[in-house]
Amino acid sequence: MIKLILFLFLLSSSLFGSLREANGAFRNKDYKKTEDLLKALQVEVPDDAIINYDLGVTQYKQNKFEEAKLNFDRALNSSDPKLKSKTIFNNGNTFYKNTLSMLGKNWKNQKLEDKVLDASMKEVKVSIEKYKEVLMLDPSDKPAQVNKKHAEELLKELEKKQQQQNQQNQDEKKQQEGQDKKDKKEKEEENKQDKDCGCNNKKESEKNESKQNEEKQNGNENKDKNDQQKNENDKDGKQKRDEEKLDQKECEEQKEENKNGGDKSKEKEALEEASQKSGKEQQPSMSEAKMDNRELRAMGALLDNLQADEQKIQKALIKQGVAGKMNNYVPGQKNW
8 A cells, every 4th residue: 555655656756747847848939849748748647637738739839730629628627617718718719720721821812612611611610619618607808809709700701702702603603604605606606507518518519520420421422423423534534445446446457458458459460460461472362361351350359349348347346345345334343
């Protein structure tokens, strides 16, 4: 029993020594060292209201608002009314300072995100409730009255800011909707123009295609006509060449006939000369001479008739051959 009491006494002496050291570090504004010492003491006595309160204040000085709120809540189990009032008041300050930290320095002149604005309004409302609790404990608490007024003014500004932003969001939404409708209408008009243009282009293309087909058909017809004309010209040319060839052949035959006639005349003259010579040499009788002359004339006439018949037959054969070729002529077909 004596040992147990001695142990508790030694433990209490160690706690008080660490607490005095923490208070000295706090006065020197060495908040980090103060926090470390108080956290070590909190492990030893987690329900001590003074240690939890001092740790909350130290964290508040370092802008560690979430941790400070937690330790102020732990210090509310104090039976000391003054310590409890200070704990609530400082907790209200923590919510208020956390609100300003969330908003930023230039929050009044810039648009806030909806989630930031909602969270800030929620924090400042809690701070107002904390100040009200202090005033319920002590209505004459001036710092609580002043801070409550500041928190309420901040809340009004945030509510006004929220209304302005909501109106701005609605205006932007309407403007965006109007722009979307305008863009949609312009797009529909563009699509309509493209469609009309496409139809016109299609019609123009069909027209051009029809024109090209017509020109092609006319070209084919002209080509057929040219081919037909060419065939006719070829036919006429061939016929003309055949006629010229026939005329040339007749001319050659006529020349040959004239030549043969000349030869015949020469032969006749030669016969007559030979006859005369023979008459001179042999001095035939008058009757024999007359007989020889008649025979010669008969033979000459027979030769002439034969030559005339031969020429007629050749001409007939030539004409017959040309006519046969003309009947078998096919336009466009070559004859060789």
